[in-house]
Amino acid sequence: MSEQIVIVGFGPVAARLVDELLPAVRSGMVALTVVGDEAEAAYNRVLVADLGVGRTTAEALALSDAAALAADGVDVRLGVRVRRVDRARQQVLLSNGAAAHYDRLVFATGSRPVIPNLTGINPDPTSPVLPAGVTALRDLRDAEALRRAVDGGKRVVVLGGGVLGLETALAAAEEGATVTVVHNGPHPLGRNIDRGGGAVLAASLRRCGVRVAGNARSTGVEHNAPDGGFSALLLDDGSAIDGDLLVISCGVRPRTELAEGCGLSTSAGILVDHKLRAHHEPHIFAIGDCAEVRCPDPDCTRCRSAKGPSGLVGPGWRQAEWLAEYLGRLASAVQEDADLLPELPAEQAGVIVLKARGMNMAVAGDNSAEPWDEDVLAAGAVNGRPRLQIAQWADPEHGRYVKMTTRGGVLEGLVAVGMPRTAAELVGLFERGAELPADRSLLLRLDGPDQLPGSGPASPEGTVCRCAGVSGATIQGAVEDGCATVAEVSKVTRAGTGCGGCHEDIKGLIEKHFQAVSAA
């Protein structure tokens, strides 16, 4: 009999799990139910801001096709919430009154936006009712609200200096809205970036037409728009930032209440072990934003340094791929076979790459140490562990900044602003844990024009015609022996007889010879 798997939630991570389980569904090994509370099948939430500024279409955001999945035999329930999980009976109870049995249950409930406690906004954290003109930019309807503001060239206030807030601000500004980013702390991105990088980042944002209000503490919203909607964000210094739409971008919080309601252990997220199993519950798993990998073993070294859910989709997708393999093995055969599957490697610290046109920024890891903080750099350098090293380059005038924090040549943190190729390389090196070249400036030069091969004067020994392998000296010799045209040189030396790309160079050598002759 086929194994009944139920997935709670139908976001991008659940969609990947469904895709990976499809072969097992088609073969009849697995019966799969997926329950999503939105009316649409999974779509790419990462691009909701792009949709909000009109850079893409709702259709293009789709990650799953409910009809195609149903045709493959997947039981897709849209617009339905799971009300309760009955672990004793191994079934989920749905908001429409239906129930579904499970052999394995997977939580992929994701996260919800953090709504700050502001006067004028309902403070209930689990079901905030946002007033007109206020959006958290999480789903397709939120995108629609932003779209109207951007199309109307309205004033958009973005509350929060996180990467999603900055992306929204940059995209909206470029598409014609007047945008202000309001954040606390001296620069956007908070502790993800260092002071120098943050300063260059803020300057770059301003250069892209985004107003940046730093060190701001917001206290409430004002609803004085004609339709009773949002009109201004109030700050604790008594000032107000006027706008037509407030986009709240203050981070996300895992959706754990359903798991808590059925007695599973949670911390920031639903606690799972290295096999993504809920603690002490072999039938239940959690992946993606709602899951926190921290095993019950208090002595586990991997878990000692574990952080909560990253809020990034990449780790969730890797969990989905791994779990599909694991569940497939559980469904197909013996427990031992499943146990043989190597555990998912621990995730590295997340990399933040700003999705924006015309502005490039990547940060990862810990960038707090400064080159001259002797104590900080030496801290932890015990038992032969190398000390931290910082290499840094700042050109705020041109919006460029790079900082590489390494230990033993391997990146522990990176900041790159305004340096696209450097950023791409550093991110790759960070993710691979690869050693940097000893000459760190090599990485800075990737964005320089000197990386392109020059077309400077070739030495006489150098090859002029690559196709036939003929040197400048050979051609000169032929010219001295009487060849006066490219065709004649070609006949004698074969230079220029392949792709013909060197005809100009041969001509140059002929002219040079005759100039020298006439000058003599």
Added chain:
Amino acid sequence: MTKSADTHCPYCALQCAMTLTSSQDLAPAPEPGPDPVPAPMAAKPPAARQSAVNSPVPEVPLTVQGRDFPTNRGGLCRKGWTSPTLLNHAGRITEPLLKGGDGVHRPISWEQALDLAASAVRDARARYGADAVGVFGGGGLTNEKAYMLGKFARLALGTSRIDYNGRFCMSSAAAAGMRAFGVDRGLPFPLEALDTASTILMLGSNVAETMPPFVQHLKGTRDAGGLIVVDPRRSATAAFTADGGGIHLQPLPGTDLALLLGISHVVIHEKLVDTAYLQERTSGYSAVARSVNSFWPERVQSLTGVPADLIRETARRLAAGARQGGSYILTGRGAEQHVDGTDTATAAINLSLLLGLPGSARSGYGTLTGQGNGQGGREHGQKADQLPGYRKITDPAARAHVAGVWGVPEELIPGPGLPAVQLLKSLGKPDGVRCLFVHASNIAVASPDASAVIEGLRSLDFLMVCDFFMSETAAEADLILPVLQWAEEEGTLTNLEGRVLRRRRALAPPPGARSELWIMARLAEALDAPSTYSEDPETVFQELRRASAGGLADYSGIDYAMLDRGEAAYWPYPAGSTGTPRLFRDSFAHADGKAVMVPVAPRRRRTPAADPDPAAQAMTLITGRLLEHYQSGAQTRRVTELLASQPEAKLQIHPAAAASLGITEGAFVSVANERGEVVCRAELSNAIRPETVFLPFHFPELESANRLTEAATDPISGMPEFKFNNVWVRPVTVPRSTNVLQTTEAS
């Protein structure tokens, strides 16, 4: 009397037109037999052969001149210019050679040689069954020989075990083309079409070195600033993008697929798709759109190392080009020779379909075929799963048609065999191949995990190799049969455009050499094979025409006379038609006329194992070709001028990586992994990414790059993983001979 022949270059698929002029009067073709039995004295010891090598180089019997033709426009590269020096090279094999118990090859008569080969086949068949006899062909064989080899294997040997070295070249692109378009012709348009293109995206192809005269067709696009080259190295081709020629995208090795998905993502999300085209001419769009959704540029930047803005720029240029002078997407082996090569080529095709390129008047997708007859060689039945005319061997109608042409009952044609890598893995194994015939291929150098292949060759009961030089594979053979070179034979080849060309004879072969057609005819006779085996190329071509009629690669309307008149014959060319210079103008080759879009995604890759040697550094090895050499180098390493220019393999390594390992220019390095080790000199270059190293694969033995490549294969095409291998690099000090060729020949 001076005699000249208009023919084409012996090397790559560009098949540059050339005129060969001979001072020698053309002797009549050698009489098929009987042969003079060599006197016992003629069995020369190797020392005698060695002295021949050292004797003065004889006069080259031919002069070569580039000939004006739409593909090469009179141009030739160094390889073509120097090709005649091989015709009477001192190392040429001109008599059948049998390996004695002492391991030395000694001449025997043709009669003895054919008897031996036939009895080896009979022995293997009697002891292990017909599939114990295997045939390994090559993409350098003429259409006539490739066709006959497939027929010979299936009818005369009765084996299903035939495949060829094209499996290592074109199989991924071929599988992707078949899947998407229903037909695989490398370039479905004449090469000249590129001349006026606004944008060309080239992935994993270094034409500036591999087919230099091709570069002429990139000039217009370079002048327009629209050449986009994807290569982990700043290759000679990638360097064309400098000075306003275009863009060089330098991804991490093995990430072309992700890069293509990223470009496709931008095309879809920025609404650059050709909606009407997708609707009318394709199926499968929405699944592909969903599948690329998760590859937004910044994520792809993290996967590939290519900046997000360049990914966007590429997408926009392709879309803009399609509306102007045309956009072309071309793939080469760099993108295709992977375990996900078929999917990578599919991603390139999907991108081209999103933009509405294939089948349009001025745009398209193509793959650049590598070997001289890499196109024709994959159409007429030397592939494990195919019959002539690009027919599927599993298709009952195809089998019935071919059986009809051959005049045999259909059940006499065996079913599908094993693709090359599996075939080579089976050598000497129980239920594997025990007796192998190798034609036009140097598998001891050119195959992945070459050391394992050599072991396989040594475990055979009988190995017969047809070659004109003592290649590294021939050196392993029990029996070597000397065959003709290009200037000594008639036939046809099909170039990278799907255009059928005539190869013409310019001089008489050495008296002891024979055409493979002659050899197959004699062996078929000795084996009492059903059907007929002509040794006359034109007669074989007539039969090929009938066998291909109605197939995808239909040659039935092409004949020698028409080719001799200089007519441009592009297949499909059914009798009564005028051929097909541009495919897909009205429809694709699937039943509904639509191109099929198939969603693809990168598969997870292994991470390198920990290395025991702390002095070594984990790096990624990519392999490729040099301008001076061709494939396994069996020919070009014997051309003095070419060998002098590139005498040995050099490991290209970035100066920063070299510095951290203490490697200096010209110093010896070891490149190793669990499969083997290469020791060669280092060449420092900032044209390569710091975590990547490059080795050319033209060299044998200790310099053989394919000792390191993995025999893991693409699940669809059977293509091995040539372009992404984990290696450990460290400096070494070794006393060694620097002239590998001499060592080889002396051994």
